[in-house]
Every structure is written in C-alpha cells, then in structure tokens.
Amino acid sequence: MSTAPLCLALALVLTLAACGGGADSSRNSGEAGTSAQEADYPTAENPITLKLGHVGPPASSLQIAAETMADEIKEATGGAVLIEVYPQSQLGDAVVMLDGLSNGTLEMAMVGCNEIATMLPDFYAFCLPFLFSDIDEFINVARDPEVTAKANEIMNSKGITLIGFSSGESRGYSNTQHTVRTPADIAGQKVRIQAGTIYVDTFEALGAVPSTMAFSEVYSALQQGVVDAEDNGADMLTKMKFAEVEKYHTVLNHMIQSNPLLISTEVWNRLSPEQQDAIKTAEANWGDGYLDFIHEQLDASIQSAEEAGVEITELTDAEFQAFKDATSSVYDTYVPQIDPAVYELVCNKIDALRG
Numbered sequence: 001m002s003t004a005p006l007c008l009a010l011a012l013v014l015t016l017a018a019c020g021g022g023a024d025s026s027r028n029s030g031e032a033g034t035s036a037q038e039a040d041y042p043t044a045e046n047p048i049t050l051k052l053g054h055v056g057p058p059a060s061s062l063q064i065a066a067e068t069m070a071d072e073i074k075e076a077t078g079g080a081v082l083i084e085v086y087p088q089s090q091l092g093d094a095v096v097m098l099d100g101l102s103n104g105t106l107e108m109a110m111v112g113c114n115e116i117a118t119m120l121p122d123f124y125a126f127c128l129p130f131l132f133s134d135i136d137e138f139i140n141v142a143r144d145p146e147v148t149a150k151a152n153e154i155m156n157s158k159g160i161t162l163i164g165f166s167s168g169e170s171r172g173y174s175n176t177q178h179t180v181r182t183p184a185d186i187a188g189q190k191v192r193i194q195a196g197t198i199y200v201d202t203f204e205a206l207g208a209v210p211s212t213m214a215f216s217e218v219y220s221a222l223q224q225g226v227v228d229a230e231d232n233g234a235d236m237l238t239k240m241k242f243a244e245v246e247k248y249h250t251v252l253n254h255m256i257q258s259n260p261l262l263i264s265t266e267v268w269n270r271l272s273p274e275q276q277d278a279i280k281t282a283e284a285n286w287g288d289g290y291l292d293f294i295h296e297q298l299d300a301s302i303q304s305a306e307e308a309g310v311e312i313t314e315l316t317d318a319e320f321q322a323f324k325d326a327t328s329s330v331y332d333t334y335v336p337q338i339d340p341a342v343y344e345l346v347c348n349k350i351d352a353l354r355g
Contacts, residue, residue: 054066069261070084135253142168170252219244
C-alpha cells in the first residue's frame with residue numbers, strides 16, 4: 001500500500017490544526033491579555049483605596065490640599081480611585097513614610113524636601129537657606145516643567161513617583177523675647193526646629209541653639225521657657241495657638257517648606273493611563289491656583305496674629321541679604337552634595353524669574 005495518500009492526509013490535518021490553533025491562540029491571547037490588563041485596573045465596582053500621609057495638623061494647608069485633590073480624583077475616576085488622608089504623622093514620620101513609598105507598603109504621601117534630601121541629597125537644592133526670596137519664587141521654580149521632571153527622575157531611583165510640588169510655605173521665625181531683624185537678634189536663643197541637619201546647621205550659623213522636639217510639645221516648651229523660639233509659618237501662630245505665648249514673628253523666609261505629592265511607583269503602575277492622568281490633572285489644578293490660596297491663608301493668619309498681639313516684622317532686601325551672608329557656610333557643606341546640573345538648573349530658573 002502506498003504511503004503518499006496517508007502522508008498527504010496527515011500533512012493536511014497538521015496544517016489545518018496549526019492554522020486554526022494559531023489563529024485562535026492569537027485572538028484569545030490578545031483578548032485575554034487586554035482583558036487581564038483591564039481587569040487589573042481599579043473600577044468603580046472594584047476601587048482602589050490609597051492612603052495618603054503627611055505630617056501637618058488637620059487644619060493645615062497640606063490637609064486642605066490633600067482633601068481637595070482626593071475629591072477631584074474620586075470624581076474624575078468615577079469612584080475607581082479613592083484617597084484616604086491621614087494628617088499629623090498618623091502613618092509615621094517623614095522617614096517612615098518615605099521608606100513605605102519606596103518599598104510599596106505606603107501608597108501616597110506629602111513629605112518635606114528637607115526630609116527627602118536626607119535620602120536624595122539633590123533635594124537640598126530646594127531647601128538651601130535664603131536661596132528663594134519668597135514663596136512665589138519657589139513655586140514658580142519648582143513647578144517649572146523642567147524642574148519637576150528632573151525632581152521626578154531623582155525620585156524614581158527610589159521607586160517613588162513625584163506628581164508635583166503641590167504645596168509650599170515660607171518659614172518664619174517666632175519668639176517670646178524681642179523683635180528679630182538681624183542675625184545678632186537670634187544669637188543665643190533656643191529655637192525649636194524641624195528635623196534635618198540642614199536646619200541644625202542653618203540656625204547654628206546664625207548663632208542660635210537649635211533643638212528638635214515633637215511638634216505637639218512646642219506650645220508647652222515655649223510656655224515654660226524650654227525654648228525661646230520656633231521656626232514656622234505665620235499660619236501656625238493661630239492654628240496651633242502659639243500667638244498666646246509668642247509675641248514676635250519675623251517673616252524670615254529662611255526656607256520654603258514644600259511637601260511634594262508622592263506616590264509609590266509600584267502603586268502608580270497599577271493604575272490605568274486615564275487614572276494616572278486624573279491624578280496629574282487634580283494636582284495641576286490645585287497647584288495652578290496654589291499661590292492665590294496660600295496668600296489668602298497667610299493674610300488671614302497674619303491678621304489674626306496681629307489681633308492676638310503679635311508683632312509682625314518684614315525684612316528689607318538688605319536685612320534678608322545679611323541673613324543669607326551669615327549662612328554661607330551652609331552652602332559650603334550642602335552644595336557639593338547636589339548634582340551640579342540640578343543646582344545649576346534651579347539657580348538658572350531663579351535668575352530667569354528675577355530678570
């Protein structure tokens with residue numbers, strides 16, 4: 001018996017099987033791949049809840065920013081992305097939150113540039129003393145697309161995505177003793193500062209005696225004379241009732257406290273492109289109107305502080321420069337830790353704004 005018909009029949013069967021199987025596999029694989037990918041994205045029926053932590057008190061601008069953006073994101077995603085906001089270090093201090101973002105155990109946070117700088121020294125470019133003349137200058141530089149993109153690139157190295165610089169407040173100097181207009185007026189005062197070596201070095205350069213303590217302990221420490229002063233924005237004078245014990249506040253602008261909006265890159269990649277865009281848009285909408293918001297807040301805070309008997313002092317350009325000159329040693333320590341390209345980028349943007 002000839003084997004040719006048998007071979008021909010077998011070849012035909014194999015060919016049909018291969019063609020039919022290949023077509024089905026390709027279609028099914030494509031459909032299954034798309035469905036699996038889409039099924040992994042949050043939906044209104046199966047939403048994702050992201051915890052967002054920050055260190056500010058419940059009445060702070062950080063809380064207002066976080067809640068405003070959370071509401072917009074919920075609406076824009078049809079309830080698929082929900083954000084729960086936890087103020088006052090409920091999810092840990094800045095270092096704990098940064099670690100959580102990096103390893104994916106915390107979804108979102110708003111953490112200060114000075115704390116980020118302890119992990120990524122390039123961020124010292126955003127918190128050098130007296131580098132920025134005021135909050136307007138800082139926000140315009142930090143929210144410049146090129147600067148934000150570079151900051152995000154730096155954060156990516158730690159598994160964190162930076163959405164934007166959604167906040168910022170000029171830090172001032174409040175004390176219980178006298179008016180402050182020169183570095184000599186600060187010399188010898190015991191001042192409560194934020195954690196971070198750059199804050200320690202800055203106030204030591206000014207002749208003060210810096211001390212760190214829990215924010216919740218500051219009021220009683222001022223009341224009891226444990227510390228004479230604290231560096232903070234004017235809004236804390238009334239929101240934390242410091243105006244009851246501190247009667248002198250200088251709009252020092254020694255640093256801008258900015259807490260950019262951060263998200264774990266691992267979590268970010270679990271969101272659809274449309275959901276990512278919703279978060280970016282909410283941050284952009286908030287950030288674009290931020291200066292109007294913060295000036296309104298600060299004007300109200302200063303008025304309330306003055307009504308409470310606090311003397312508010314604003315420095316002249318020459319007085320501001322005297323403080324900057326007094327802290328030149330801080331630049332000697334921290335500028336070498338910054339990538340020259342990053343420092344040059346920030347300084348060039350500042351120069352461009354000043355014309």
